[in-house]
Amino acid sequence: MRKISMLINAKDKTAYIHPEIYGHFAEHLGRCIYDGIYVGENSAIPNINGIRSDIVEAFRQIRMPLLRWPGGSFADEYDWKKGVGEKSKRKPALNTCWGGITEDNSFGTHEFMELCELIGCQPYITGNVGSGTVRELAEWVEYMTFDGDSPMANWRKENGREKPWRLKYLGIGNENWGSGGNMRPEYYADEYRRYQCFCKNFSGNELFKIACGPSSADYNWMEVMMKNLDASHVNGIALHYYIMPVWPKEEPAAEFDDKMYYKTIACAYFLDELIHRHTAIMNHYDPYNKIKLVVDEWGCWHESEKSGNHGLLFQQNTMRDAIAAAISLNIFNRHSKRVVMANLAQAVNVLQALILTENEKMVKTPTYHVFDLYKEHQGGEAVYCFCENVNMAEGMNTPMISSSASIKDNIMTITLANCSIDEGAEICCSICNFDAKGVGARILTNDAHAYNDFDAPDKVVIEDYQAELKNGILSVKLPACSVAEVRVRR
Numbered sequence: 085m086r087k088i089s090m091l092i093n094a095k096d097k098t099a100y101i102h103p104e105i106y107g108h109f110a111e112h113l114g115r116c117i118y119d120g121i122y123v124g125e126n127s128a129i130p131n132i133n134g135i136r137s138d139i140v141e142a143f144r145q146i147r148m149p150l151l152r153w154p155g156g157s158f159a160d161e162y163d164w165k166k167g168v169g170e171k172s173k174r175k176p177a178l179n180t181c182w183g184g185i186t187e188d189n190s191f192g193t194h195e196f197m198e199l200c201e202l203i204g205c206q207p208y209i210t211g212n213v214g215s216g217t218v219r220e221l222a223e224w225v226e227y228m229t230f231d232g233d234s235p236m237a238n239w240r241k242e243n244g245r246e247k248p249w250r251l252k253y254l255g256i257g258n259e260n261w262g263s264g265g266n267m268r269p270e271y272y273a274d275e276y277r278r279y280q281c282f283c284k285n286f287s288g289n290e291l292f293k294i295a296c297g298p299s300s301a302d303y304n305w306m307e308v309m310m311k312n313l314d315a316s317h318v319n320g321i322a323l324h325y326y327i328m329p330v331w332p333k334e335e336p337a338a339e340f341d342d343k344m345y346y347k348t349i350a351c352a353y354f355l356d357e358l359i360h361r362h363t364a365i366m367n368h369y370d371p372y373n374k375i376k377l378v379v380d381e382w383g384c385w386h387e388s389e390k391s392g393n394h395g396l397l398f399q400q401n402t403m404r405d406a407i408a409a410a411i412s413l414n415i416f417n418r419h420s421k422r423v424v425m426a427n428l429a430q431a432v433n434v435l436q437a438l439i440l441t442e443n444e445k446m447v448k449t450p451t452y453h454v455f456d457l458y459k460e461h462q463g464g465e466a467v468y469c470f471c472e473n474v475n476m477a478e479g480m481n482t483p484m485i486s487s488s489a490s491i492k493d494n495i496m497t498i499t500l501a502n503c504s505i506d507e508g509a510e511i512c513c514s515i516c517n518f519d520a521k522g523v524g525a526r527i528l529t530n531d532a533h534a535y536n537d538f539d540a541p542d543k544v545v546i547e548d549y550q551a552e553l554k555n556g557i558l559s560v561k562l563p564a565c566s567v568a569e570v571r572v573r574r
């Protein structure tokens with residue numbers, strides 16, 4: 085058991101943790117929307133207007149604050165007009181990004197907005213810049229948000245929705261350096277300026293406009309955006325980062341050795357350097373922190389499962405993924421001054437999913453449980469949290485303990501991950517400037533390869549746990565490969 089010292093200073097508040105840091109993403113890809121979230125009104129699976137009730141309940145439980153839709157790459161070929169109106173009359177389209185399958189458009193704007201209302205989360209719409217037009221995007225915004233007499237608002241009303249929706253988050257394109265049009269950053273920056281100009285604030289609705297940002301460590305893309313856009317055009321710039329321990333991907337999610345495990349951990353920790361460096365560029369051009377960093381897509385991307393009828397980019401989700409999620413969320417909490425949103429890819433049946441479904445069955449993955457353990461950070465004030473760490477794997481940046489802390493309503497939430505695959509840790513944490521009176525804890529722990537499956541849905545679940553508090557010193561023992569939430573009240 086390794087002894088680790090920590091220090092938390094409750095007086096040293098670093099930033100507000102925007103709930104949207106715990107955001108999610110659902111694309112028309114594989115079985116994420118169809119089968120995963122939407123089964124149609126006539127399905128035998130319990131549903132609300134076609135939306136799976138079990139999924140809504142699960143999303144509500146982790147207080148999902150935001151959902152991004154319809155893509156991803158799909159967004160840049162999406163024709164929103166085909167996805168509204170009488171379902172039997174909706175025109176199909178071809179999903180050329182993901183499998184060349186026919187998209188029947190039965191899940192469109194109204195269904196997505198209803199889903200968000202059921203969950204109680206903010207909708208985040210990504211507009212089509214790659215293959216659409218400025219007019220189409222401008223009209224979509226009018227359709228969704230205009231309260232009054234206008235062609236698009238009247239069409240919305242004919243389609244059954246009298247009152248406009250509130251839409252805050254609007255993405256102007258997706259990965260326009262790649263699937264969204266293969267654009268150079270200078271060209272995209274000009275296109276962005278033109279598109280955003282016609283996306284208006286109607287009827288008291290205020291858009292938070294998000295520009296396509298860099299892929300991973302493309303610092304030049306960030307530099308060009310910051311040089312060419314200012315806070316009068318843009319509210320956020322979207323970074324995409326996937327944890328890909330091997331490229332090309334060769335191994336399914338549950339098959340890895342210790343070396344690959346630590347490679348994954350190092351890739352997760354790389355997010356910290358990435359955000360530091362992108363933030364440094366943003367600080368240079370925007371020292372007053374007006375333009376925010378949005379981590380639009382993040383998560384582990386492994387080789388898809390080959391067996392069964394799983395659909396595109398379906399991968400299992402083990403404790404290794406849970407540890408990677410815990411590390412990433414602690415990093416976002418620590419950077420919450422600039423980072424105001426982060427969306428895990430993706431919500432159901434795709435990549436590092438929260439939930440996997442098979443007909444009427446569903447399982448909550450270890451990653452889902454991490455979001456449950458971390459949910460109390462939403463809307464808290466991040467506070468200084470230092471850990472005297474040790475490195476786990478030679479030649480890779482793999483600190484044993486990942487941590488962050490925040491305070492909300494007189495309760496301090498501390499989240500900890502022991503990233504070691506085989507060694508426990510005994511944490512001894514001084515909590516300063518906080519009159520700590522009581523403590524409670526919950527833990528998620530298992531073998532790094534463990535996962536939940538349809539036949540064994542509760543193999544990896546959260547359990548109540550012991551932590552001790554004496555004279556402002558918190559002690560907690562973390563087994564190898566574990567994620568814990570400790571709640572200290574004053």
Ligand code: AHR
Nearest residue numbers: 155156157158258259429
């Ligand atoms: O999340 C899967 C895909 O990854 C998204 O469609 C795209 O934006 C990214 O490349």
